[in-house]
Amino acid sequence: MKEVILIKNGELALKGLNRRTFEDVMIKNMRRKLTDLGEFTFTPAQSTIKVEGNDGADLEEAVNRLSRVFGIAGFSRALKLEKDFDLVLEQTGKYLEDQLLAASTFKVCAKRSDKKFPYDSPKICLLLGERLLDEYPHLSVDVRNPELTVTVEVRDHDIFVHANQIKGAGGMPVGTAGRAALMVSGGIDSPVAGWMMAKRGIELTAIHFASPPYTSERAEQKVYDLLGKVARYSGRIELSVVPFTEFQEAIRDKCPEDLFTIIMRRMMVLCAQRIASHTGCGALITGESLGQVASQTLGAIACTDAAATMPVFRPLIGMDKDEIISISRKIDTFEISILPFEDCCTVFTPRHPRTRPKLPDVIAAESALDVDALVERAVAGVRKIIIN
Ligand code: ATP
Ligand code: MG
Secondary structure (H helix, E strand, O other), X not given: OEEEEEEEEOHHHHHHHHHHHHHHHHHHHHHHHHHHHOOEEEEEEOOEEEEEEOOOOOHHHHHHHHOOOOOEEEEEEEEEEOOOHHHHHHHHHHHOHHXXXXXXXXXXXXXXXXXXXXXXXXHHHHHHHHHHHHHOOOOEEOOOOOOEEEEEEEOOOOEEEEXXXXXXXXXXXXXXXXXXEEEOOOOOHHHHHHHHHHXXXXXXXXXXXXXXXXXXXXXXXXXXXXXXXXXXXXXXXXXXXXXXXXXXXXXXXXXXXXXXXXXXXXXXXXXXXXXXXXXXXXXXXXXXXXXXXXXXXXXXXXXXXXXXXXXXXXXXXXOOHHHHHHHHHHOOOHHHHOOXXXXXXXXXXXXXXXXXXXXXXXXXXXXXXXXXXXXHHHHHOOEEEEEO
16 A cells, blocks of 8 residues: 655645746755655646655654645645556545544545546546445535545546645745845744744744843753744754844943833844845844834834844734734744743843834934944854754
8 A cells, every 4th residue: 555645735836937946945845854754756746746755754754744844735645546446446445444433424526637537526426435335334425514525536647545635834935935034032922933934935044142141051042942943844044143242231331221222123133134144135034013012112113124224024013922922832932932041132121111212312322332343243253053
């Protein structure tokens, strides 16, 4: 009995002439995820990609990993048969035994792209339906709202039998929408923001600002762990850790306290876009959400944005905290995010941050800093870590 995985492309199917390019990237991403599980071949046909492993390939784990590949709308484990309808009748009941036993109603759905096949779709449904009713007398047929749909696909070279497609991760294949740098803290929001942009096809790199000794190694480890979870979806992430202590101390010593946070944000953006452009990124990504804290009011975001020369993507901007948390639970970052290690933002938090900062005031306050030299030294001190 030969089992394969059938992948249904999502939005990919809409891409017309570019479809092949998108499909190639998705296949490359899938191949990378499965390398250590056996040898797999990937065969695109119509809006499906057939994934076939060698004998002994771990299909269970392959399905698990493929559920995190963006661009896949849905997939099924399927029985692959030669083009002999007797085999379909003989083997379907056995192959789908667990699902058929668990269901009380079912229907058969036939898709026949090979129009020369001697049985047409209604005939396939009728004969296989009767056979399954014989084998599983507890079942009844419900064509409108069945618990289980048994699908028979008659293709040019093979027949595939499967039941109830599993939902895929959706979105676009990572790498089809360019590259961007995720500004990642140890909080709940930024990993979710990275995941959302990866879902739109963005390849991620990441930038983290650390301020030792105010922030600890454990806080940095937390960032690696968070990115590790995101990388299960996005693939490999190159992380740049930026030494930010000198910068923060300069801000603390020379700028008005109520503008600390907003100036720090702007300085982060200046450093981040330098690093981002060196690594081929076309945008920054942050986890900001409108109104969540003082530095995320419209006025504060306007001041931060004014420091940026590249686009800043803020995919969480209109989301509530509970919506963000529900994604962080789904991608398994939540439990890590809530570990209580100090972040560089919390180290010099002003007692009364200004919620309506005026850009000219902020720029005037920054003139007390030697910004160019500070950026230069911060960027020169970057450490690179590869997260897989
Ligand atoms: P998060 O949960 O992502 O930490 P937050 O709600 O705590 O977000 P802030 O601390 O105000 O919000 O940070 C806003 C955004 O700025 C973060 O989502 C992140 O993109 C970026 N950021 C904050 N701190 C850092 C840091 N130490 N290194 C890199 N980026 C950071
Ligand atoms: Mg934070």
